[in-house]
Amino acid sequence: GAVVSQHPSWVICKSGTSVKIECRSLDFQATTMFWYRQFPKQSLMLMATSNEGSKATYEQGVEKDKFLINHASLTLSTLTVTSAHPEDSSFYICSALPPSGRPLNEQFFGPGTRLTVL
Amino acid sequence: AQSVAQPEDQVNVAEGNPLTVKCTYSVSGNPYLFWYVQYPNRGLQFLLKYITGDNLVKGSYGFEAEFNKSQTSFHLKKPSALVSDSALYFCAVRDMDDYKLSFGAGTTVTVRA
Numbered sequence: 001g002a003v004v005s006q007h008p009s010w011v012i013c014k015s016g017t018s019v020k021i022e023c024r025s026l027d028f029q030a031t032t033m034f035w036y037r038q039f040p041k042q043s044l045m046l047m048a049t050s051n052e053g054s055k056a057t058y059e060q061g062v063e064k065d066k067f068l069i070n071h072a073s074l075t076l077s078t079l080t081v082t083s084a085h086p087e088d089s090s091f092y093i094c095s096a097l098p099p100s101g102r103p104l105n106e107q108f109f110g111p112g113t114r115l116t117v118l
Numbered sequence: 119a120q121s122v123a124q125p126e127d128q129v130n131v132a133e134g135n136p137l138t139v140k141c142t143y144s145v146s147g148n149p150y151l152f153w154y155v156q157y158p159n160r161g162l163q164f165l166l167k168y169i170t171g172d173n174l175v176k177g178s179y180g181f182e183a184e185f186n187k188s189q190t191s192f193h194l195k196k197p198s199a200l201v202s203d204s205a206l207y208f209c210a211v212r213d214m215d216d217y218k219l220s221f222g223a224g225t226t227v228t229v230r231a
Contacts, residue, residue: 006161032217043208043221044162093161097217106152107219111161 002028004096006110013084014118021079021113023094029074030096034107035067038091050077084117091115120145122211124222132230137199139225141192141209151192152210152219153183162208168192179203199229 003026013019023033031052036044048069049057056069066088068080077096081088091114095107121144131137143149150169154162166177173185183194192209209222 004161034218041206041224041226043223046218049218091159095162106164106167107217108164109154109162112159114159 002096002098002108004094004108004110006092006094006113008113009111010114010116012116012118015085016083018080018082019084019115021081021092021094021115023077023079023096023110025075025096025098025108028096028098030077031074031099032097033071033077034095034097035069035077035079036093036095038093038112040091044093047079081115084115086117089115089117120149120211120213120216120218120220122209122220122222124207124209124225126225127223128226128228130228130230131199133201134198137194137196137203137227137229139194139207139209139227141194141222142190143192143209143211144190145211145213148214149192150212150214151183151185152212153177153181153192153194154208154210156206156208156224165194165207199227201229201231203227204229 005024007022033050035047038044047062050069050071052071058064071077091112093112094110123142152167153165156162165181166175168175168185176182181196207225210219212219
């Protein structure tokens, strides 16, 4: 099956610093990746859609200058939380969409990254 | 617009008993429906999906779900629950013309020994 990895799996940082989270599709190329945010015991909220070689599409209410997304290759998308604050603490999950067989393909999810901002 | 409702925050069952997790959906076109399971501090694991065809879909770990178009439902079922099935379950929907998934709020399943 398709495997998606995230790095790091958890990170603790000080308020005001920036944190980069990587999402990689290990055995397939993904022209489209998605970034989700999940608060404890809550559902996943889509933050943005990341397309290889173009700018990300952000959902309403998501600050694009705070959550920088770069999809530089067909197997890597990064999410950078800039000037992180405690309210940014959350579980961030990425998913990747294989290009072949559209539109029936399912998203494959990474294991998530737990961000704690002190 | 598309949306998913999971009316139960929690479902508690005894091991060996049938398990049902409810899901209803709203979508403008034809729905693609998914069930995922999440264990603590882990990502989502795919269980099953409905795209087209037979309304009864069989998935991983003995789970199945039935697509009911008239009731706009896609309930997840397992005939005999295991303690290891205890987890958070998400139903998700997407319109056939859109890749974005909309998730339900999630249902916590607890299976007691």
